[in-house]
Each structure stands twice: as C-alpha cells, then as structure tokens.
Amino acid sequence: MEVSDRGRAQSESKLIYRHSSLVRVTHWINVLCLTVLLMSGLQIFNAHPRLYWGQYGADSDPAIVSLDAEETDGSVRGVTRIGSVAIPTTGFLGASKVEGELTPRGFPSWLTLPSYQDLATGRRWHFFFAWLFVFNGICYLIYSFLSGHVRRDLKPDRDQLTARHFIQEIADHARLRFARGDEARRYNALQKMAYLVVIFVLLPLMLATGLTMSPGIDAALPWLVDFFGGRQSARMIHFVTASLIVAFVAIHIAMVLVSGVWNNLRSMITGYYVIKPERPPI
Amino acid sequence: MFLSGCDRLAQNEKVRNVLDMAETLTKTTQRALLSQGALAREYPEADISPVFKVNGTSMPDGEEYARLLEGGFADWRLVVDGLVRQPLSLSLADLKNLPSRTQVTRHDCVEGWSAIGKWTGVPLSVVLEKVGLLPSARYVVFHCADDLGQTLGGSGRYYESLDLVDAFHPQTILAYGMNGEDLPVAHGAPLRLRVERQLGYKHAKYLLRVQATDSFAGIEGGKGGFWEDFGYEWYAGI
Numbered sequence: 001m002e003v004s005d006r007g008r009a010q011s012e013s014k015l016i017y018r019h020s021s022l023v024r025v026t027h028w029i030n031v032l033c034l035t036v037l038l039m040s041g042l043q044i045f046n047a048h049p050r051l052y053w054g055q056y057g058a059d060s061d062p063a064i065v066s067l068d069a070e071e072t073d074g075s076v077r078g079v080t081r082i083g084s085v086a087i088p089t090t091g092f093l094g095a096s097k098v099e100g101e102l103t104p105r106g107f108p109s110w111l112t113l114p115s116y117q118d119l120a121t122g123r124r125w126h127f128f129f130a131w132l133f134v135f136n137g138i139c140y141l142i143y144s145f146l147s148g149h150v151r152r153d154l155k156p157d158r159d160q161l162t163a164r165h166f167i168q169e170i171a172d173h174a175r176l177r178f179a180r181g182d183e184a185r186r187y188n189a190l191q192k193m194a195y196l197v198v199i200f201v202l203l204p205l206m207l208a209t210g211l212t213m214s215p216g217i218d219a220a221l222p223w224l225v226d227f228f229g230g231r232q233s234a235r236m237i238h239f240v241t242a243s244l245i246v247a248f249v250a251i252h253i254a255m256v257l258v259s260g261v262w263n264n265l266r267s268m269i270t271g272y273y274v275i276k277p278e279r280p281p282i
Numbered sequence: 283m284f285l286s287g288c289d290r291l292a293q294n295e296k297v298r299n300v301l302d303m304a305e306t307l308t309k310t311t312q313r314a315l316l317s318q319g320a321l322a323r324e325y326p327e328a329d330i331s332p333v334f335k336v337n338g339t340s341m342p343d344g345e346e347y348a349r350l351l352e353g354g355f356a357d358w359r360l361v362v363d364g365l366v367r368q369p370l371s372l373s374l375a376d377l378k379n380l381p382s383r384t385q386v387t388r389h390d391c392v393e394g395w396s397a398i399g400k401w402t403g404v405p406l407s408v409v410l411e412k413v414g415l416l417p418s419a420r421y422v423v424f425h426c427a428d429d430l431g432q433t434l435g436g437s438g439r440y441y442e443s444l445d446l447v448d449a450f451h452p453q454t455i456l457a458y459g460m461n462g463e464d465l466p467v468a469h470g471a472p473l474r475l476r477v478e479r480q481l482g483y484k485h486a487k488y489l490l491r492v493q494a495t496d497s498f499a500g501i502e503g504g505k506g507g508f509w510e511d512f513g514y515e516w517y518a519g520i
Contacts, residue, residue, distance in 0.1 A: 039288075044394065045394070047392070047393035047394060048391070048393040048394035048395050050395075052395075055325065055329055055388060055396070055398060056329070056331045056388060056396045056397050056398045057395055057396060058331065058333070058334075058335035058391075058395040058396065058397050059333075059335055059395070060332070060333040060335070061331070061332075061333075113288050113292065114288060114289045114292040114293075115286075115288070115289055116289070118292075118513075119392065119393065119514075120509070120512060120513035120514045120515075121292050121513060123392070123514070123515070124298070124301045124302065124304065124305070124513070124515075125292065125301060127304040127305070127308060127520065128300070128301040128303070128304035130304075131304050131307055131308075211520075213390070213394075213520070214312075214519060214520035215322060215388075215390045215478065215479050215480055215481060215519060215520075216312040216315075216316060216479050216480065216519025216520060217312065217315070217519070217520065218322065218323060219316060219320045219321060219322045219323070219478070219479045220312065220315035220316050220320050221315070222320075222323055225323060231388065231390060231396050232395075232396055235394060
C-alpha cells in the first residue's frame with residue numbers, strides 16, 4: 001500500500017506505508033519483553049554471579065566469568081574476572097551501592113528487577129515475560145512467512161550481496177549517510193543481516209539455552225543438553241547471547257537516532273515513513 | 283522513578299497473581315512433555331563433581347538432631363503417616379532392607395549452579411506402596427529436622443512436598459547414600475529426598491516424616507514448602 005503520488009517529482013518527500021500493524025504491535029511487545037527479561041535475568045544471575053562451561057559448576061569449580069566481591073580491611077571491592085584477567089569494577093560489577101552502602105552484588109540494583117535482591121520475584125517476572133515473548137514471537141514468525149515479510153523485506157536482494165555493495169554500505173554507515181529516494185524504500189544489507197541474525201539465531205538461542213537450564217525440560221528433551229554441552233554451558237551461552245542482543249539493541253537505537261528519530265519512531269507507531277528525495281548531484 | 287515503579291508493581295498482589303499464571307502454564311506444558319515418565323539424565327561416574335556444594339543447612343541446630351547424630355542415627359525413625367492405610371515408623375536399617383536404586387544425577391540449584399553426585403536410596407514409591415495411600419491423598423509432604431529461620435506463618439522448619447506424579451517417579455528416592463558412602467551430615471543425613479526433574483530446593487534434607495495429604499492448608503505457611511512460602515514456585519521444573 002502506498003499513499004504518495006508516484007507521479008510527483010523525485011525532488012519531493014514521499015510518505016510510504018512501511019510497517020504493517022502486526023509488525024508494529026509485535027515490535028513493541030518485544031521491547032517490553034526483552035526489557036523485563038534482561039532486568040529480571042540479571043536479578044537471577046545475581047543469585048550466583050559466576051559462569052562455567054560443561055555439565056556442572058559451583059563455587060569450588062573454576063569459573064570462566066565471575067563478578068566477585070572481595071573484602072579487605074573492612075572495605076568491599078568489586079572484581080570482574082574473565083578467564084585469568086581481573087578487572088576492578090567497584091561500584092558497578094561485583095560490588096555496588098545499596099542504600100548508600102557498598103554491597104556485594106553481581107549487577108547493580110538499577111539494572112535488576114526488582115531493584116533489591118529477590119530471586120523468587122525475578123523468576124516470576126522472567127518466566128511470565130518469557131512465555132509472552134514466545135507467543136509474540138510465534139505470531140510474528142507465522143505472519144512474516146505467510147505475508148512475505150521475510151522474503152520481501154528481510155532477505156537481502158541480489159544486488160545487495162556483492163562485495164562492492166557491502167564496502168559502499170560500510171563507508172556510508174561510517175559517514176552516517178543514509179539512503180534517500182528509492183533506495184530508502186528497502187532496508188540496507190547490513191540492517192537486513194542484523195535483523196535476520198537476531199530473529200533467526202540470537203532470539204531462538206536465548207529460548208533454547210533458557211530451556212536447557214530447566215531440569216524438567218532436560219528430562220523431556222535430553223538432546224538439548226547434549227547440543228549445548230551441559231547445563232552450565234547453556235547458562236554461559238544464555239548470558240553471552242543476551243549480551244549480543246543488548247549490543248544489537250544499542251546499535252539499533254543509535255541508528256534510529258542518527259537516521260531520523262521522528263521518522264523512524266512514527267513509522268514503528270503509525271506505519272508511515274517519509275522517503276527523503278535524492279540528494280541533488282553536486 | 284522507573285525502578286521504584288517496577289518495585290511497586292512487583293509487590294502488587296494483583297500483578298503477582300497475573301505473573302503466577304506462568305507457573306501453571308509451565309507446569310502444564312512440562313507435564314505434557316513428560317507424560318511418558320521421562321527420566322532425568324543419568325551421568326557416568328567420571329562426571330561426578332569433585333566437590334558437591336553444600337547449600338541451605340549444613341548442620342541442623344537443636345539437641346534432638348545432635349542426640350540422633352551421636353547415636354549414629356540408630357534411634358532415628360522415619361514416620362510415614364497422614365492419609366495412609368497403615369502408618370509406619372521406619373529405621374534406617376528398615377529402609378536399607380528395602381529395594382534400592384543408585385543414580386548419578388545433576389543437582390540444579392535455583393540460584394544457577396549445578397553439581398553431579400551419586401545417590402543411593404529407596405524409591406519413594408516402594409515406601410508409599412508399603413503404607414498404602416488412601417484415594418483422597420493428593421500430595422506427599424516431607425518434614426525435616428532443620429530450621430532455616432522464621433517463616434511467614436510457619437515455624438521455620440524446612441519442609442517440602444510433591445504431587446503423586448513426581449512421588450511415584452522411578453528416580454524419586456529417599457537417599458541414604460551419596461557417592462558410595464553414607465549420606466554426609468552437610469547433605470542431609472541420615473535421609474534426604476531426590477526429585478531429579480525439579481530444582482534443588484525440592485530435595486528436602488534431614489527427613490523425619492513423610493505425610494500424605496489432600497491439601498497444604500494448615501501445614502506451615504500453606505504453600506507446600508519452605509521456599510514456596512517465600513514466593514518460590516511450587517512446581518520447580520524450571
């Protein structure tokens with residue numbers, strides 16, 4: 001569906017219908033789900049802020065990542081350990097202020113839900129929003145395949161898959177030059193690939209590794225444990241994948257901000273997106 | 283602002299009731315997937331954790347437990363009662379004379395860590411068949427010797443419960459042995475529960491009494507377990 005008058009000169013802006021209502025609704029439900037899942041997930045992580053690889057892992061087993069609190073001379077220091085590297089992170093990771101006092105705590109209270117230490121409540125929020133995330137994701141996927149959204153909007157076009165095109169896109173991104181005119185009707189190739197990786201790799205990986213941490217699911221679907229190499233490996237992958245999704249969201253928001261924040265926001269709320277005219281040749 | 287708003291939401295009764303729907307959904311889904319009586323993974327002995335983390339109580343307080351421990355648990359009895367045809371009081375020797383099962387399984391704590399250990403004990407189903415459950419029995423409640431602190435409406439005594447699906451599962455055992463030796467005090471001597479398809483807090487230690495019941499009302503905080511009374515899920519399959 002297109003509202004603009006195709007006959008108008010290329011020098012004028014055009015309003016196009018970019019996002020269907022289902023994409024918009026599932027997008028914002030996903031924003032809510034991922035926010036709550038991240039914050040309640042960090043609450044759950046804080047109950048045991050160490051990550052291992054393999055079938056088992058507890059206090060006396062070697063950790064790959066740990067957010068430790070060390071007490072010396074009555075003062076608490078936060079230390080983040082990744083392998084054999086120790087990074088002082090007092091105030092943020094390992095130890096941070098709770099009611100004005102430096103306290104042993106994996107992630108700080110402003111990143112967790114609830115803000116105070118409460119594993120039971122964190123779990124209830126996490127699993128409720130995990131279910132909502134799954135239902136929302138199923139609706140999105142069914143719609144996206146049946147409507148042609150994946151094929152039409154997300155699959156890179158043939159001309160976008162050349163090395164020359166990629167180099168051009170990377171250069172354009174680096175200079176914060178965004179597509180105008182007809183080129184702005186489609187997502188760029190880097191954007192398409194980022195969306196595809198998040199939708200078909202990272203988010204399903206979150207769900208699968210989350211389920212692998214469940215003793216009930218492990219009994220029902222034992223191949224999951226084998227696939228990820230153990231419950232503790234699954235917990236590690238769950239954490240790393242969550243970090244990659246956070247990185248994606250950070251870049252996604254940055255791109256929304258620099259490529260026309262109101263236009264982008266309007267299109268994800270009302271569906272309508274303004275295509276700016278091509279730059280006049282210099 | 284945002285944070286304190288979240289905290290207020292998290293404490294709101296109605297919000298909690300909505301969030302609790304997820305537990306029902308999880309339990310229903312997992313039970314459907316587990317309908318064939320699937321077993322939890324059993325590991326080779328080589329996978330046993332070098333150190334099995336001690337969690338919760340490591341040494342119950344009180345003279346009663348100290349006296350039992352001193353006597354090598356010769357005076358200890360497991361009382362099996364409630365909605366049963368034939369209540370019983372079993373000694374450790376009685377339990378060891380019943381059929382036994384040994385399994386190397388992974389213990390998954392709700393906090394996120396895991397440890398693998400070898401457990402030997404009598405299947406709970408064997409004991410329940412001995413006493414004969416009445417048709418009205420729906421749950422089995424485990425009463426323990428350890429005290430983890432004052433609970434809301436409870437005595438502070440540790441307790442747990444299972445429904446009959448998990449109570450009669452072949453890997454649900456009353457374990458008296460760990461890693462080829464007698465169950466150590468720190469891991470629940472003389473007898474603890476193993477429920478391999480659920481999280482660690484269901485695996486009650488220091489067992490004294492197994493009670494068949496039709497409801498949790500009137501038992502401690504009324505939610506079917508020590509941690510459940512603090513808001514943890516009764517169905518701990520995830």
